[in-house]
Amino acid sequence: MEKLKRKEREFRFRRTEILEEAEKIFALKGFHETTMAEIARSAGFATGSLYQFFEGKEDLYATMMTEKLSLMFTEIEAAVSRGRDTPGKLRALVSSHFKFVEENMDFYRLLVRGEGISYSDGHSSLKDQIIRYFLDHVDFIDKLIREGVKQKLFKNTNTRAMAYSLMGIMSFFKFMSVMKPEGSLMKKVPIVLDMFLKGVGRDGAS
Amino acid sequence: MEKLKRKEREFRFRRTEILEEAEKIFALKGFHETTMAEIARSAGFATGSLYQFFEGKEDLYATMMTEKLSLMFTEIEAAVSRGRDTPGKLRALVSSHFKFVEENMDFYRLLVRGEGISYSDGHSSLKDQIIRYFLDHVDFIDKLIREGVKQKLFKNTNTRAMAYSLMGIMSFFKFMSVMKPEGSLMKKVPIVLDMFLKGVGRDGAS
Amino acid sequence: MEKLKRKEREFRFRRTEILEEAEKIFALKGFHETTMAEIARSAGFATGSLYQFFEGKEDLYATMMTEKLSLMFTEIEAAVSRGRDTPGKLRALVSSHFKFVEENMDFYRLLVRGEGISYSDGHSSLKDQIIRYFLDHVDFIDKLIREGVKQKLFKNTNTRAMAYSLMGIMSFFKFMSVMKPEGSLMKKVPIVLDMFLKGVGRDGAS
Amino acid sequence: MEKLKRKEREFRFRRTEILEEAEKIFALKGFHETTMAEIARSAGFATGSLYQFFEGKEDLYATMMTEKLSLMFTEIEAAVSRGRDTPGKLRALVSSHFKFVEENMDFYRLLVRGEGISYSDGHSSLKDQIIRYFLDHVDFIDKLIREGVKQKLFKNTNTRAMAYSLMGIMSFFKFMSVMKPEGSLMKKVPIVLDMFLKGVGRDGAS
């Protein structure tokens, strides 16, 4: 039993090592340009050993992506839950999101790239999983906005669209940051919030 | 002279045929999973014939992408120029953008995917060209917003961030539409505009 | 009739142009690396036109090689026939040979390379023709040596081997000249003759 | 350690097997007409396996050529060193040379062909290596002749040209033997030596 646990721990440890190396290389060269041999070498294993941990290249890639994505949303949602009130939670949402992206640029680039997402896979593909994560996060934001609506902080209209809008504004700042980095993303947090909350119209203008 | 023209026309025609077939297949399967033989067969040519029109797979892909992207922004900017006033132009911007995306879902999917964008290419790569198109379009929107600012329609703050914001809101609606289609994108135009102009905060709320 | 002649003359002229261009390019890049399109362009013809003059690439190559080879031996043998006596003829043989090689280095390189010589051709291949030319030339030299024997200039032993020997001595000087050029080949003529006539042994040594 | 040695030995063994098969096929069909698949099949490997031993077709070819060439000159020079005196060494030179050629006709044919020798390669190409081997061998013969000169066996003139001459005489006998085999090359050894030492002129003739 003791032994089993150690084995299990070692297995986990190795698996994580591989995932971390894989992330770096995939991020650098994309799914197709990365070879299994490369990942193995980088992680200090033999090529064949990767297949003890993952079913194949796609599986390795998908696992890496979903685990990271899960981590991302977990972190963001944890940060939000630490916010005192709804405006604070909103700020936490944006800033923790940007923080994660900035600290994991390589991964984020991969995500945007969307490579390796097989379209015609039989069963629940990576694509579906990614969508699910996104939709769940939209729901999460939706709920946050509904809170705000209850508290009369936000308009009482299409909250889902509002959630999309926030995701969108963030997305584009992230996108531009990936494409043409100009200073830290963190500086953009107030702008994003302002844009989201007040729009661009002058007060009172229709 | 007459003859030359006909030849030239035929050449153009064939080239376009190939680009159109290529777009479909690339969109369906991604850059790497698509073979030249497949495109050729689909377009009714022999494999080798593609190389009379394009230097290789990358060239074919890049050409298709940039020509389409150019067309997209040309159409949008033309639609905007037909708008009567700034609000009308803004509406034209969003609705023509959504219209193009809806009519060219395949292409848009590819664009989002961003595959085939070589990272370490020596010279001006496809990636750079795409960024340029985007930045140019951001500039275009920026100018439009500045007009609005002059006319006291918009706040006089960071117009570039405003442009990002609009692009972002549109992006996410497009993204969700690609991922999980629910009705026509065109219906979202008013929502996008409202969100962009007024934000989500209640009037007078900070 | 007049017209036919002109046609015929033009045909010959074009054919020769092609052969000359082909020689240059083949010599520069070898048989396999040279394309028909390249030869055609260089000669100012369309690709397809070459097939009016030659059956294909091999035929073009073989024709060029044999015509040139024929020219080479014709020139040499003509030079020999202008020699006054046997020693003079021998000198003419070596010097005209070296002269031709020096003036046609490109061709000579090709000849040494022996590329494009198909081994398993059904009918009389290029290889066989080249061998025939060589053997004929060996015969020619053989006869010359026999003359010398009659005139008590040469030993009365294996004249064929003597012919080989002369060809060989010349060959190696040509070979070294191709590989590592050092001054004109023409300067080596006396050395070759001396080597051939007297050998390297000291007079009287056995 | 034991294991490493066995692996190493096996690797060497397989590599040699491939080189031997490659030599046969290249000799039969030339560089360009030979396919990697063919060599692999012939050696009992899968196509891809060749690339574990050699970087590519050119590398395989060049390796085969240089290893064999090295072996050839090594053998010849070893045979010479076993000769008692200078005349004996000279005889050993010619006879071991002819012996090697006769036992490795396939290889020799390839060498004469000179195919696969890229002309415009950036770095030290196969061609350069072959030339170096030849020049080194010429040097070797040169030294042998100088010994003979010291011992008053040979004339005291251009020893380098004498070396060329010997190589040339041997070359042509080899060449003729390749082109039109007539009996064993070994029989020609005395003729070659005689030709080299005494020339064709009658004693005392100029």
Place this chain on the structure above:
DNA sequence: GATGAATGAGGATTCATTCAT
């Protein structure tokens, strides 16, 4: 006759995956 676009067979090379050791 001349053209040159279209053809499509052919080949070097890569790499995910397997499996004997």
Place this chain on the structure above:
DNA sequence: AATGAATGAATCCTCATTCAT
């Protein structure tokens, strides 16, 4: 369990040759 050599299918691209104009 770990290894990494062997596999062989898969793909891009070239180019001799043909043939409609």
